[in-house]
Amino acid sequence: MLKVVEIDHLTIEYPDVKAIDDVSFTVNQGDFLGIIGPNGAGKSTLFASMLSLNTKYKGTIKFFGTDIRKSRNYLKEIGYVPQKPIFEKNFPATVNDVVKMGLQKESDESKIDEILQQLWIHELSKKRIGELSGGQQQRVFIAKALVNNPKVLILDEPVTGIDQQSIDLFYSILKELNSKQNITIIWSSHDLDAVNKLANHVACLNRTLFFHGESDDFFSNDDLVKQYSEASMQEHMHHH
Amino acid sequence: MTFEIFTFSFMHRAIISGIAIAILCSIVGLFLVLRRYSLFGDAIAHSSFGGIALGLMAGIYPLWTAYGVSIVSALIMTRIKDRFNISGDASIAVLLSSGIAVGLVIIGLSGGFTLDIFSFLFGSILLVSVNDTILILSLTGIILIVILLLYRQLLYSTFNEEQAKVSGVPVEKINYLIVFMAGITVVTSIQLVGVLLISALFVIPNVTAIMYGRGFKQTAIISMSFSIFSVVAGILISYIFDITPAGTIVLFAIGIFACTMGIKSTGLLSRHN
Incomplete structure (x- = not known):
């Protein structure tokens, strides 16, 4: 099995706190990994390091067998969908403009129409991105992430603030990308039910990794689920 | 007299240079406006004032020293802003006031204001020479080529870093x-x-064009069209009525902005596709 990501003894320290503490795990090609954890568990921090946005960490992160400190070429193989993309509401960019931004080679423009159709946003292609609903915007960002035929899709809590109908459509798209196109998916989420339905692997993160393995092993183990829920609840109370 | 003005070679130079500058300001300004850097042009212009004063004092063609001083100070300010985490508007204020301060001190040292300084403060498009026109056209050409070559990177990093x-x-x-x-x-x-009205050309045609709800390329074309219209109409009208071209150009731009706001408030600018 081809190893797509190997994270080895990753520690990320801020002046007053360890955001990630000695985390190690591997993601194989074709995995659909759900990373779950409460707010402040370090999910976004982990992604920032995996995407080379943060380079101040201890340990190693390898993509396709190469240390990402040595080469950033791996980024060409990755599609990234952020939590809530920040842009000016009246930014003069159409859906087509936004998807095209992700395109590495100008020559692949025909790919844009194909992907917009696949994600059911073809009719919106001339609309400005700021005019769309949250769910539609998120599909545009998936389209942008997919336009270079990535081997890995990384999604950071992509459905925050989106209506249920759009979420369901979004999840069915992810499932199809993973099963039909064999795209490895690494996805962080709060939603245990959704992770249970979609992911075949689970990483349970709360600064340290307290579970990583097959999704069925996690969800069939009531103790683990309870432990996660309690930790999550405590963190929730702490934040409120 | 109305048609006679088209026969003057200084008017040809003014209009050709004006159109090139209109195109340049509107495309570079679009990136600045979208990065919430609208006043950056103003800050660079004010720092160029220090450069102009330096050139006049040293007996060098003032625009050359202005190029040097404004580009170097803008790059240094950007570096300081990133390094010390100073907000964009504060860094603009620092750049703006230090340019004027340096300029005023140099002017004081060299014996006070001269007519030359006024032409730089308020513009003198009718006085551009053949060499100036060639320089303006060349720089416009080079910057447009750079923007076309790096279009995706420029747009993408402006949209979301x-x-x-x-x-x-x-x-x-x-x-x-x-x-x-x-x-x-x-x-x-x-x-x-x-120097004083430069940011108008960077900002006004772009905020006007953005209101039309189009994509990036169309917005850029709309902005350039408004900018060119304001510049050409401003130059001609100001000559006919013997008023200042700079002020007339900016008033035309503001007029288009006001009309666009009027049309938008009636709901006519909402997109149908």
Whole structure:
């Protein structure tokens, strides 16, 4: 099995706190990994390091067998969908403009129409991105992430603030990308039910990794689920 | 007299240079406006004032010293802003006031204001020479080629820096490139509208064009069209009525902005497709 990501003894320290503490795990090609954890568990921090946005960490992160400190070429193989993309509401960019931004080679423009159709946003292609609903915007960002035929899709809590109908459509798209196109998916989420339905692997993160393995092993183990829920609840109370 | 003005060679030079500057300011300004850097042009213009004063004192052609001082100070300010985490508007204020301060001190040392300083403060498009026109056209051509070549990177890093970084766009280098291009554009445009009104050409046609709800390329074309119209109409009308071209150009731009707001408030600008 081809190893797509190997994270080895990753520690990320801020002046007053360890955001990630000695985390190690591997993601194989074709995995659909759900990373779950409460707010402040370090999910976004982990992604920032995996995407080379943060380079101040201890340990190693390898993509396709190469240390990402040595080469950033791996980024060409990755599609990234952020939590809530920040842009000016009246930014003069159409859906087509936004998807095209992700395109590495100008020559692949025909790919844009194909992907917009696949994600059911073809009719919106001339609309400005700021005019769309949250769910539609998120599909545009998936389209942008997919336009270079990535081997890995990384999604950071992509459905925050989106209506249920759009979420369901979004999840069915992810499932199809993973099963039909064999795209490895690494996805962080709060939603245990959704992770249970979609992911075949689970990483349970709360600064340290307290579970990583097959999704069925996690969800069939009531103790683990309870432990996660309690930790999550405590963190929730702490934040409120 | 109305048609006679088209026969003057100084008018040809003014209109050709004016159109080139209009195109340049509107495209470089669009990136600045979208980065919430609307007043950056103003800050560079004010720092160029220090450069102009330096040139006049040293007996060097003032625009050359203005290019040097404004580009270098804008790049240094950008570096300081990133390094010490100073907000964009504060860094603009620092750049703006230090340029004027340096200029005033140099003018004081060299014996007070001269007529030359006024032409740089308020523009003197009718006085552009053949060499000035060639320089303006060449710089416009070079900057437009750079923008066309790096279009995706410029647009992407303006839209969302983080995502652009993940897609492999060298965001920091692109930011410096924009500052560099803004420096060249501002100093090149000083001859048209002067130091004091430069940011009008950067900002007004772009905020007007953005209201039309189009994509990036169409917005850029709308902005350029408004800018060209304001510049050409401003130059002609100001000559006919013997008023200042800089002020007339900016008033035309403001007029289009006001009309667009009027049309938008009636709901006629909402998109149907």
